[in-house]
Amino acid sequence: MNCPYCGHFDSKVIDSRDVNDGIRRRRQCLQCESRFTTYERLQPASLFVIKKDARREEYDREKLLSGVRKACEKRPLHGSTVEDIVDEIEADIYQLGKTELPTKAIGDMVMTKLKKLDHIAYIRFASVYREFTDITHLKEEVDILADNILVNSADQLPLIPTEEMTAIAKSPRRSRR
Numbered sequence: 001m002n003c004p005y006c007g008h009f010d011s012k013v014i015d016s017r018d019v020n021d022g023i024r025r026r027r028q029c030l031q032c033e034s035r036f037t038t039y040e041r042l043q044p045a046s047l048f049v050i051k052k053d054a055r056r057e058e059y060d061r062e063k064l065l066s067g068v069r070k071a072c073e074k075r076p077l078h079g080s081t082v083e084d085i086v087d088e089i090e091a092d093i094y095q096l097g098k099t100e101l102p103t104k105a106i107g108d109m110v111m112t113k114l115k116k117l118d119h120i121a122y123i124r125f126a127s128v129y130r131e132f133t134d135i136t137h138l139k140e141e142v143d144i145l146a147d148n149i150l151v152n153s154a155d156q157l158p159l160i161p162t163e164e165m166t167a168i169a170k171s172p173r174r175s176r177r
């Protein structure tokens with residue numbers, strides 16, 4: 001790790017502590033004495049992704065980051081969202097304890113998270129990842145989302161209070177005019 005100020009190749013560690021799933025180290029450049037921070041993250045020993053054509057490739061965090069970043073571009077999401085999503089996915093993968101995983105499984109994890117977060121980002125990711133070949137596929141996906149939004153809006157306050165609804169339902173028909 002070169003010094004971000006002068007580019008010198010060597011530094012000493014002046015403080016280190018555990019943070020979440022990694023180690024944060026405070027370093028001091030041996031040449032210009034500037035201080036900077038590095039993070040070390042534990043990576044599953046060796047994780048391979050199995051691609052659609054059955055080829056295996058070593059898992060690449062950068063690749064996943066760039067895919068998610070593209071989907072989230074210019075969306076009103078917090079700056080750390082992309083990193084957070086990838087962190088969570090890596091933690092989930094780690095929990096699974098597998099040494100290889102189909103790309104599809106990882107893509108599905110991303111979609112599940114994006115769906116909860118931002119529908120535009122979700123559709124963008126899904127359209128690349130699922131390779132929507134025509135507009136019909138895309139429309140189907142948007143329709144499913146729209147249905148979900150309608151279902152979710154049922155959580156909002158009802159127009160008629162529940163007690164009244166129950167009263168109406170229970171009351172014998174003849175008592176109503």
Ligand SMILES: [Zn+2]
Nearest residue numbers: 003006029032
């Ligand atoms: Zn330096």
